[in-house]
Amino acid sequence: MSKSKLLIDIWMYVNKVKDFTAQEIADEFQISKRTVQRYITDLYEMGVPIEGIQGKYGGYHIENNKLLPPICFSLEETASIIFTYSILNNYISNPYNIEVEKVKDKLYAQLPDYLKIELQEMGQYIKMDVPIRHVQSTYLREILDASMNKNIIEIKYDSVDGVKEKRLVPIGIYSQNGYWYFPALDLKYDRINLFRVDRVLSFQVISKFEKQLSALKNWQQNCSNEKALVCVRYLINKQAARMHQSDWVDYRNYEWSNEFEEIALSIPNEAIPFFAQQLTPLGNGVKVLEPQALVDCLIEKAEEIINTYK
Structure with a gap:
């Protein structure tokens, strides 16, 4: 077995067991x-957080770390990671x-020149895009951690009705x-x-939530089962x-x-009144083609405005 292969195998082994001796x-x-001790030194110099344990029995301990052993990827696998x-x-x-x-630079650095050229050429034919929103989600990581730890959090939230304090379990x-x-x-x-x-203005962890609660994936699955999507088509001008x-x-x-421009999108059926509320101020800059339920909501809101001035 080559030294590099053995080094990676030892790295994977100590990542799994955490505490070990050279003899093990x-x-x-x-x-x-003697060879083990040389390899442990090599791993330490590569950045693997291995510590020697003092005492009668000695040995080594590896901290909980997120540094992974080298992994081999094909061109397609590398491309999927980079473009995603x-x-x-x-x-x-x-x-x-x-x-x-x-x-991306780390992945590119591992590729031979001919694969770099092929990957760059592939990039000319693939585009994966989402709308760019110039908003800062300051507490994104904290909310993710609170979700995973099942924490009760207290936040100040900038809602439509003003800033409100809320106690939540994300x-x-x-x-x-x-x-x-x-x-x-x-x-x-x-x-x-x-x-x-991005509307969370302050964040504080309060305590642990002890009851059972669905995770995101289950919640989204339940929402998909409960909420039907409806196709919305409308014409809108640039000013609107x-x-x-x-x-x-x-x-x-x-x-x-x-x-x-004709716009087509899908929204939850229950969001039709909210979407109508968004379109109402646009006046004749927008014309809904479908669904009829949205048209009816707009007519109702227009009649409310007219009745205000009667």
Whole structure:
């Protein structure tokens, strides 16, 4: 077995057992204790957090670390990682506290020149994009950690009705249309509500939540089963689009070659009244083609405005 292969195997072994002696490694891999000690020194110099244990029995301990042994990737696997990570460039905040370009540079550095050229050429034919939102999600990582630890948190939240204090139990985070969201159990109302991470103004962990609570994946699955999506189609001009702030569509991706652009998207059926409320101030800058339920909501809101002036 080559030295590099044996070194990686030892790295994977100590990552698993955490506490070990040189003799245990020697027995496991059928090598001498002197060789083991040289390899442990090599791993330490590579950044693996191995510490010697003082005392009668001695040995070594590896800290809980997130440094992984080298992994071999094919060109397709490397491309999938690089292009997927590129999506994070569209977010000012991400939950990993990393610089995306550094991750890409590390992957590129391991490739031979001919594969770098092939990967760069592939990039000319692939685009993975999300709307760019210029908002800072300051507490994104903290909310993720609170979700995983099942913590009760206290936040100040910038809602439509003003800044409010809330006690919540978050169950995860997810991104959609350039924003980060987190569903959380609202302890005041004893139900799960949805919140935008960038609207959290302050954050504090209060205590542990002891009851059973669904994680994000189960919650989303239940929502998919309970909420039907409806197709929305409407015409909108550029001036109205500038006024329309929506979580479902980013108008900057449209070329506006005509006076009106046709927009098609899917929203939860229960969101129709809310979407109608968004469209009402746009006046004749927008015309809904479908569904009829949305048209009816707009007519009802227009009649309310007319009755105000009668």
